[in-house]
Amino acid sequence: MRVTEGVSSGAMPELPEVEAVVRALRPLVVGRKITSCRVLHPIAVRPSSGHGAKLAAARIEKSLRGRKVTGVTRLGKFLLMPLDRGIVAMHFRLDGQMVWFDSKETRGHIDVAIGFGKGTLGFVDRRHFGRVEFEEDPGKIAGLAKLGVDPLSKGFTREKFAQLLSKSTLPLKLFLLDQKKVAGIGNIYSNEAMWLARLKPMRRARSLSPIEAARLHKSIGAVLRRALKCCLHPAPNFRDPNWWFQGIEDILNVYGREGKKCRRSDGTILRTEQGGRSTFWCRGCQK
DNA sequence: CCTGCTACCTGATGGC
DNA sequence: TGCCATCAGGTAGCAG
Numbered sequence: 001m002r003v004t005e006g007v008s009s010g011a012m013p014e015l016p017e018v019e020a021v022v023r024a025l026r027p028l029v030v031g032r033k034i035t036s037c038r039v040l041h042p043i044a045v046r047p048s049s050g051h052g053a054k055l056a057a058a059r060i061e062k063s064l065r066g067r068k069v070t071g072v073t074r075l076g077k078f079l080l081m082p083l084d085r086g087i088v089a090m091h092f093r094l095d096g097q098m099v100w101f102d103s104k105e106t107r108g109h110i111d112v113a114i115g116f117g118k119g120t121l122g123f124v125d126r127r128h129f130g131r132v133e134f135e136e137d138p139g140k141i142a143g144l145a146k147l148g149v150d151p152l153s154k155g156f157t158r159e160k161f162a163q164l165l166s167k168s169t170l171p172l173k174l175f176l177l178d179q180k181k182v183a184g185i186g187n188i189y190s191n192e193a194m195w196l197a198r199l200k201p202m203r204r205a206r207s208l209s210p211i212e213a214a215r216l217h218k219s220i221g222a223v224l225r226r227a228l229k230c231c232l233h234p235a236p237n238f239r240d241p242n243w244w245f246q247g248i249e250d251i252l253n254v255y256g257r258e259g260k261k262c263r264r265s266d267g268t269i270l271r272t273e274q275g276g277r278s279t280f281w282c283r284g285c286q287k
Numbered sequence: 288c289c290t291g292c293t294a295c296c297t298g299a300t301g302g303c
Numbered sequence: 304t305g306c307c308a309t310c311a312g313g314t315a316g317c318a319g
Contacts, residue, residue, distance in 0.1 A: 012312070043296090077313085094312050095297085127296045129313070143314075170290075179314080187312070276292075277312070 013092045015184030020231035022074045029069045036115035037064035043128045044111035060134045076183025086136040096130030100238035147183040162213040165205045173201035193220045195254040200286045201279045254280040
């Protein structure tokens with residue numbers, strides 16, 4: 001119940017949501033010069049060591065000012081904004097969002113405001129789990145270098161995926177959530193992919209047969225592409241501070257459906273805890 | 288190296 | 304009605 005409402009109120013951006021944000025952000029900032037950067041909530045730029053937020057804030061403000069945005073890309077759930085010198089990495093974690101103001105005037109609780117002359121890009125996160133980082137060397141962005149293969153990239157082949165699976169004893173669910181293995185899948189789409197592939201979340205990764213591994217590989221791609229399509233229609237609207245992706249719940253088959261009937265078998269959707277997180281699955285058709 | 292557990296946050300929820 | 308404990312979730316860091 002709560003989980004379902006969490007989805008509709010707009011949370012937990014995974015790969016498809018971040019990809020849609022990337023595409024919508026591109027025309028707003030690529031080629032433009034950053035005229036100012038204000039860190040209004042230093043926790044958003046705090047290094048993961050937990051200290052030095054003030055220093056980090058001063059550094060990021062100084063580093064971004066005067067730089068030109070050369071692109072907007074994505075790796076896993078990271079949104080990357082390469083500059084003519086250095087790179088900005090944003091991670092939305094659970095609740096992070098972007099807002100755009102056509103003027104210098106900003107409203108609401110902005111954590112980091114990046115000014116582009118007449119427009120301003122705001123990074124917002126009520127819970128302050130999300131992070132904005134700047135590094136001259138992308139390899140120094142925390143967590144970025146450790147990321148596994150992006151499931152929408154060319155490198156995500158059936159063979160590569162099967163090999164990754166064969167090396168892990170983790171339960172399937174935890175394997176899919178591990179960003180070091182495959183980067184970009186979160187709690188929602190991991191559940192959806194396992195349901196589509198008819199695989200039980202508790203199965204050990206390396207126990208999958210070649211046929212099952214191929215099925216999961218195909219399902220991951222299908223689930224993510226379908227979600228991306230949903231996220232692009234309608235396109236993200238950063239100008240509306242209350243904007244969030246619409247209609248995601250409609251394409252979900254298991255996530256948040258505890259107690260409801262499975263859409264393709266006689267089973268009832270169950271909720272089980274794995275690694276302290278909710279797993280939704282159907283005993284009737286996931287083996 | 289690998290896996291498991293917890294802290295980090297705050298809004299929503301539900302019990303009293 | 305109102306207060307307050309509980310819970311959700313992605314990731315880093317640490318323990319084993």
